[in-house]
Amino acid sequence: MSVTVVGARGFVGARLARRLAAEGAQPWTPAKGDPELLKRDLGVVYYCAGLTADYDRRPFDAVEAHASLVSEILRAGRFDRLIYCSSTRLYDGLPQAEVDEAASLVFDPADPRRVYDLSKALGENLTLARSGGRGVVARLSNVYDGAEGSPGFLSEWLIKAGRSRDLTLESSPHIRRDYIHLDDVVSALIAVAGGSGIYNLSAGALTSNAQIAEAFAAEGWRVGFTGAADPPPPPNASATRLAGLGVRARPVRDVVRSHLRGLGT
Missing domain, CATH: 3.40.50.720 (NAD(P)-binding Rossmann-like Domain)
Known part of the structure; x- marks a missing residue:
């Protein structure tokens, strides 16, 4: 076909x-x-x-x-x-x-x-x-990816990590998203x-910027945020139907840690 x-x-x-x-x-x-x-x-x-x-x-x-x-x-x-x-x-x-x-x-x-x-x-x-x-x-x-030129907030975050271990992001640690x-x-x-x-x-779970920053910190990066806004989170989109097809998105912090370790080699 x-x-x-x-x-x-x-x-x-x-x-x-x-x-x-x-x-x-x-x-x-x-x-x-x-x-x-x-x-x-x-x-x-x-x-x-x-x-x-x-x-x-x-x-x-x-x-x-x-x-x-x-x-x-x-x-x-x-x-x-x-x-x-x-x-x-x-x-x-x-x-x-x-x-x-x-x-x-x-x-x-x-x-x-x-x-x-x-x-x-x-x-x-x-x-x-x-x-x-x-x-x-x-x-x-x-959707995110660490390849150069990938769009989106987390993609840009990962790309910046390849250039510096000291990051300041124009966002708030309280923002939560499904990645x-x-x-x-x-x-x-x-x-x-x-x-x-x-x-x-979707992954079926919301993750905050602060939680992702903790993954960066554990691998030797320093992350700061310029904002402190704490808006209501978006609805959490269930991934149960997708899991029924045998597909599960990898937890974002696991992917981030793996990506950062690759940068260190």
Whole structure:
């Protein structure tokens, strides 16, 4: 069966395409705007296109990436399976401390910063309701990696650690997030292709900046923070469904310690 990775030049899509190629899948990785995307048989489609850091500055591009293009792929119908990459940020408006994939989502349509959530939610709806049962949604939590150029707060933290053992971070020790390493995301995406419905690609546990800083300190790094804010944590996204497929994200502090020890060799 053929495989297509949409967004293969992005953070997640690039690593996924490399893994699939290493396993002999020879994925097709169309460039943005390639007209063949709507003409050829795509096989299993991993839809990794999206905007994260600059969605607020480029709201119309965010809608195009999160909903419009996947709508066109679904309308063309030339695929066997479609795995749509979404985000656990969709839970941020919920009051519960713990949520799973069955939770109903809440959005404020008047909030301009909700264009990310609303466009992702539309992409999810199209994938689940307009794919003829061939769609799966993967909601990714905070993805990180230590390779140079990797985006995200923890990625940048790990990259800085390769340059200095004395770090000052523009954040607060009290901020809590769920983290999943990029390699674990790739393993999870491959696994959920055989599933159905929605899966949280998460560790299933919130970790504070202070707890991660302790892992750095144990390996000989000094970490300071410029802020002291202590906002309410986001809902903790359950990883139980993902574990049912045999995939479990490695604890973030274990990965951090391993990465730092590698820097010391």
